Amino acid sequence: MREITFSEALGEAMYEEMSRDPTIFTYGEDIAKQGGIFGAYKSLLGKFQGRVIDTPISEEVIFGSALGAALAGMRPVAEFHFADFLFTGMTAIANQIMKFRYMTGGQAKLHLVLRGPDGISKSAAAQHSESIETIFMHIPGIKVIVPSTPYDMKGLFKTALKSEDPVICFEHKMLYGLKGPVPDEEYYIPFGKADVKREGKDVTVVTTSRMVHESLKAAANLEKEGISVEVVDLRTLVPWDRETVINSVKKTHRLVVAHETWKRSGWSSEIAFIVQREAFDYLDAPIEKVGAYNVHIPFSPPLQDFVVPDYKDVEKAVKNVLGGI
Amino acid sequence: MREITFSEALGEAMYEEMSRDPTIFTYGEDIAKQGGIFGAYKSLLGKFQGRVIDTPISEEVIFGSALGAALAGMRPVAEFHFADFLFTGMTAIANQIMKFRYMTGGQAKLHLVLRGPDGISKSAAAQHSESIETIFMHIPGIKVIVPSTPYDMKGLFKTALKSEDPVICFEHKMLYGLKGPVPDEEYYIPFGKADVKREGKDVTVVTTSRMVHESLKAAANLEKEGISVEVVDLRTLVPWDRETVINSVKKTHRLVVAHETWKRSGWSSEIAFIVQREAFDYLDAPIEKVGAYNVHIPFSPPLQDFVVPDYKDVEKAVKNVLGGI
Amino acid sequence: MEYDKEFLQGLYATMVRIRTFESKAEELFLQGKLPGFIHLYIGEEAIATGAMANLRKSDYITSTHRGHGHMIAKGADIKKMMAELYGKETGYCRGKGGSMHIADLSIGVLGANGEVAGGLPIAAGAGMAIKLQKKDDVVIAFFGDGASNRGAFHEALNWCSVFKLPVIFLNENNQFASTERVQETTSVANISDRAVGYNIPGVSIDGNDVIAVYETVKAAVERARSGGGPTLIEAKTYRIKGHFVGDPTLYREKSEVDEHWAQEPIGRFERELVSMGLLSEEEKKKIWDAAKSEVEEAVKFAESSPYPAPESALTDLFVDDAGYDY
Amino acid sequence: MEYDKEFLQGLYATMVRIRTFESKAEELFLQGKLPGFIHLYIGEEAIATGAMANLRKSDYITSTHRGHGHMIAKGADIKKMMAELYGKETGYCRGKGGSMHIADLSIGVLGANGEVAGGLPIAAGAGMAIKLQKKDDVVIAFFGDGASNRGAFHEALNWCSVFKLPVIFLNENNQFASTERVQETTSVANISDRAVGYNIPGVSIDGNDVIAVYETVKAAVERARSGGGPTLIEAKTYRIKGHFVGDPTLYREKSEVDEHWAQEPIGRFERELVSMGLLSEEEKKKIWDAAKSEVEEAVKFAESSPYPAPESALTDLFVDDAGYDY
Ligand SMILES: Cc1ncc(C[n+]2csc(CCOP(=O)(O)OP(=O)(O)O)c2C)c(N)n1
Numbered sequence A, B: 001m002r003e004i005t006f007s008e009a010l011g012e013a014m015y016e017e018m019s020r021d022p023t024i025f026t027y028g029e030d031i032a033k034q035g036g037i038f039g040a041y042k043s044l045l046g047k048f049q050g051r052v053i054d055t056p057i058s059e060e061v062i063f064g065s066a067l068g069a070a071l072a073g074m075r076p077v078a079e080f081h082f083a084d085f086l087f088t089g090m091t092a093i094a095n096q097i098m099k100f101r102y103m104t105g106g107q108a109k110l111h112l113v114l115r116g117p118d119g120i121s122k123s124a125a126a127q128h129s130e131s132i133e134t135i136f137m138h139i140p141g142i143k144v145i146v147p148s149t150p151y152d153m154k155g156l157f158k159t160a161l162k163s164e165d166p167v168i169c170f171e172h173k174m175l176y177g178l179k180g181p182v183p184d185e186e187y188y189i190p191f192g193k194a195d196v197k198r199e200g201k202d203v204t205v206v207t208t209s210r211m212v213h214e215s216l217k218a219a220a221n222l223e224k225e226g227i228s229v230e231v232v233d234l235r236t237l238v239p240w241d242r243e244t245v246i247n248s249v250k251k252t253h254r255l256v257v258a259h260e261t262w263k264r265s266g267w268s269s270e271i272a273f274i275v276q277r278e279a280f281d282y283l284d285a286p287i288e289k290v291g292a293y294n295v296h297i298p299f300s301p302p303l304q305d306f307v308v309p310d311y312k313d314v315e316k317a318v319k320n321v322l323g324g325i
Numbered sequence C, D: 001m002e003y004d005k006e007f008l009q010g011l012y013a014t015m016v017r018i019r020t021f022e023s024k025a026e027e028l029f030l031q032g033k034l035p036g037f038i039h040l041y042i043g044e045e046a047i048a049t050g051a052m053a054n055l056r057k058s059d060y061i062t063s064t065h066r067g068h069g070h071m072i073a074k075g076a077d078i079k080k081m082m083a084e085l086y087g088k089e090t091g092y093c094r095g096k097g098g099s100m101h102i103a104d105l106s107i108g109v110l111g112a113n114g115e116v117a118g119g120l121p122i123a124a125g126a127g128m129a130i131k132l133q134k135k136d137d138v139v140i141a142f143f144g145d146g147a148s149n150r151g152a153f154h155e156a157l158n159w160c161s162v163f164k165l166p167v168i169f170l171n172e173n174n175q176f177a178s179t180e181r182v183q184e185t186t187s188v189a190n191i192s193d194r195a196v197g198y199n200i201p202g203v204s205i206d207g208n209d210v211i212a213v214y215e216t217v218k219a220a221v222e223r224a225r226s227g228g229g230p231t232l233i234e235a236k237t238y239r240i241k242g243h244f245v246g247d248p249t250l251y252r253e254k255s256e257v258d259e260h261w262a263q264e265p266i267g268r269f270e271r272e273l274v275s276m277g278l279l280s281e282e283e284k285k286k287i288w289d290a291a292k293s294e295v296e297e298a299v300k301f302a303e304s305s306p307y308p309a310p311e312s313a314l315t316d317l318f319v320d321d322a323g324y325d326y
């Protein structure tokens, strides 16, 4: 199969769906001229006249106008530039987009997508490095997709572009350049279906995004020590695939949840809660989590490395939950 | 002991500390003329000339200016009017206040307080009813206090007004009118110390704010059925008192966490995660939680009653975790 | 006046319908029949009425927490509105929204809004959609004097000016934002002065003069339909009722309110019409009676409607009511 | 010019120090020695320099992502700045912040800011504090043309006008917000036109003319110190470097940039001073040499400094480094 990058996969999804559906348009800061700051829109450069729009730095309108445009029949795809700046227009999301359909008694179909980069890169520091997907899982009203591979990116995003409900897509900065197989044929990946990226029998690792790759690396290393790790990529957090997770834990009896965001009240806690409730008698050890320490992302490389989790933290956590054998 | 209301307790804390410390001032929408929309500042009316300030409806500056004023040596107390409108100026909190000290390498003491009402009232509907304390527990950088009684309100808030770190205080709308004993003598309640509001031996209920009262009611009802419930009021979420919670669970072997906010990824999941990790072998049943369904707060009374938890939900959850005996 | 009698009586009748609805809502609220809280449009009827007389059904509006008047003037069903105020299943939002969240997408009402200035970004988005669809519809975004100090106001006006979107920003300056007087919190003498900051036309008018509102909005709507971009209009009025029903209003003297009652828009327009022989006592009575019986019927409809089933609280979040993770 | 030679050479020297620091930073970044990303102030030196010549140590500034020039002009320690760019323990933020988060509270620098317009609400708060403390200090809030379209701009200007706070809003219009030209996203010809919306003085000046900046800011600072409230100043300049070091700058022609190089503020001021006999070749060389060796020393300091200990990442969140819940 041909290999393309994560960012090319996003570009293909946009290109194919925009070609099909004239109501899709996309806008945000710095997307039209250089194809976006991470190049995600390079494939749209010069195409779709008037439907790829550079905007003022006005995040509350970037998000809030997506609601208005959707209500008026369009399918807006608004870019949030950096996940940190979701906060800059947060009220348009949390008080408007996420509540509108519910509080109007289901009057509207909110086919709108918010998308952009999250997570660390090389020393982008505290205001350009956040992973805040948990917040959008906590507040009701938006579907949350968190792809980890070019294949998933394309398939999930094409589904997002057909969704009748609001979707937010978090694309990890360190993944844009990642290459992977993507078929020529058209495909869509449904929300709420986890992908078992690696089968195993001793411990289940539930994860998403960049941490999928760290977990796979950990699993490969641990295999050499005779430890068999199952890596479950949730792919979407709202909805998330309880069934696959619970079945995996019923098989392995041990769970680690790994994400880049802060450990405290990160979505790992929610997965852990549901699993202990639904599979209490199957658990042979306490559930462990991997995540960032509860501080902001520091600038200096040794500090960032210390705060942010990688495969070594996954290995440690896996060994921890096995320590209880 | 004399009895005063929750809102009078807040007023007393403000009055005493403002009398002592001339750098404290308070501002927000509609606080100066009628003593605040829930009357919390009635005791300040006409006092402290120039230090109780009505402002424009400009939430990003209401919150962001608290940071600037603190950096310039004052102790601002900014009101957020309704917790829902924290989102309206969210970036000033999440990107500025909560990050400033950390990303500047500890240069500043951020003695500032954000406070205001949260939670339901009688049919205030989706944009005036939120409980979003979990978000401030997830993102690092602010201490979170959630008092449930006049006594706790006064003592915790006086501590907040002496804190060298940012503090956010959530006051439940349904509690402002609640009366309770408050001593004449001055006192401060340290952050991070839970209060066991009722001792018991069969099940631990960890809770805060309005749900403390619902849990106490449930405990009283359950006692008649011979079930002994321990009600632990965390009082502060950042930091939270792991020791008291874990010791209680080690005694009762069963845990319910009860809050008004959404169940999904609510802070109950974090408490549950830590408890299962630290007291795995003590748990005789899966941990249960009580919280709102994952929708917004609907307007109509029967709908609001359905979505929002009360004592009956606590009773059910307690019986649930006992079902496993 | 160069307008025909029917048109003028139509404006009058719309204002009367709003007033009648609001007076009834106030009464019902004080009787404890309505849950939540409500913000009355009494005294501001000329703005919604004059403005909406320029709109087609396919045009959009975004409204505020004080939205009943906007809905009625845009053509909303008073029965469904009243049922929603009661929290009934037959209400616009099936009881989920209440006064502050009424919407009717079928007539272009993109929602009341419990968040001050929350509708302005939505209006900008509807404007973008219209432009991309190459339609000549317009959007009117209503907002208060207090709302003009929120960042969303600035972002939306700049945005709509830059993209030349067909959005009319209609400021209802009723002199108060809850307990705060406009002069205490707003740095300009006229909110329309702010138009300069967006390089668009800005004008202030007497918001209690329904004809002035009609004509000013007419010009703005025509400009918008023909690609001329946004306009900022400040309609100056006065909130003669409390901020919400039950407001103790300690922040002003009764005498001040009494003075403004004399200027309220319905009586004023009525006196004009009567003096010009365009409204007979009989016609007047018919209009008020019709409004009253329409509103009474709405109350009956609302009262006889059922409450929503409690479990219906778990629908309407997503299109696929899958009940994720409940 | 009515200024004495020492003062004028001081302005020149400050601009040269900024330029030298920035050129070195660019070089180091391209060599891969600096982590993260940096935004250069090259070509905009006259603004920080002219503005800060009016300030005392106790006055405050809020800065931006393009903040090195502001820091240096306000009196920051170049060594600690350079060490921070390297991510070293001896840097201003002990390596936690990097270029975009440098602050020095001891000289009133309330932080660079990675969030566009993020400093404006902070400036308003410092202004409130000054007023409550009955001091006569002032705050200068720097922000870009792009930042002027964020809601925070509007809220802060209205707020400071309403409360008559001693805050000078100093807009650095360098014609670009990343890849976007100011005309594409900003509805006014001059950003200072927006002052009308807040009923405060607004003025646009040539931001490459250090004396014009000095004098305009001087008047605003005097007004602010004496209780006259805020001023909006637009200093027009041009960003002759990329948005950040490494920017492909596909959005403009090289010829356009070349034209603007001819107008860059240091050469321009230098030519003036030389022509007026106020700067000899020797003095000029001394100033550049001093700057160069100061910056070289800073580089040495930074390179020889240790990285922070990894575990130190867990300090500085709260005053009581209790390590809550780690
Ligand atoms: C963002 C936000 N902040 C605060 C409030 C609380 N609030 C509701 S109405 C109101 C006053 C609004 O004044 P104005 O915009 O003039 O409208 P009016 O009530 O006068 O019609 C306030 C402060 C809110 N609903 N939303």
Ligand SMILES: Cc1ncc(C[n+]2csc(CCOP(=O)(O)OP(=O)(O)O)c2C)c(N)n1
Residues within 6 Å of the ligand: A029, A057, A059, A081, A085, A088, D039, D065, D066, D114, D115, D116, D117, D143, D144, D145, D146, D147, D148, D174, D176, D177, D178, D239, D243
């Ligand atoms: C709230 C926010 N939105 C977007 C960004 C990304 N961003 C960083 S700098 C920049 C352009 C800023 O332009 P301007 O204010 O003119 O400052 P300049 O870079 O020209 O000095 C953008 C969009 C950001 N940092 N903050």
Ligand SMILES: [Mg+2]
Residues within 6 Å of the ligand: C144, C145, C146, C172, C173, C174, C175, C176, C177, C178
């Ligand atoms: Mg008003």
Ligand SMILES: [Mg+2]
Residues within 6 Å of the ligand: D144, D145, D146, D172, D173, D174, D175, D176, D177, D178
């Ligand atoms: Mg710029």
